[in-house]
Amino acid sequence: MSGDKKPNAVRVIRGGPVLVSGPVDIELPDGARVQSDRFMVAVCACGRSKNYPLCDTSHRKKRRRAT
Numbered sequence: 001m002s003g004d005k006k007p008n009a010v011r012v013i014r015g016g017p018v019l020v021s022g023p024v025d026i027e028l029p030d031g032a033r034v035q036s037d038r039f040m041v042a043v044c045a046c047g048r049s050k051n052y053p054l055c056d057t058s059h060r061k062k063r064r065r066a067t
Contacts, residue, residue: 007033017042026053 011019022035034053042055049056 012045016045016059018045019043030052 008024009019009021013019020021020043022033022039022041024041024043026036026043028034028066036054044052044055044058046059048058048061050058
């Protein structure tokens with residue numbers, strides 16, 4: 001990398017969200033944009049979030065076990 005600008009940190013959580021150091025400006029496939037000025041942003045990777053593209057921890061819901 002050139003210059004003094006530090007790259008944004010991205011952390012992928014298996015079975016969970018993608019954590020991105022913020023602030024962020026997310027562009028969706030339809031061209032819509034979602035912005036967050038938080039210092040760390042959880043981006044949904046499972047597609048279950050009711051607040052997509054931001055994570056609402058829906059990935060944590062336990063699946064029923066077959067009996």
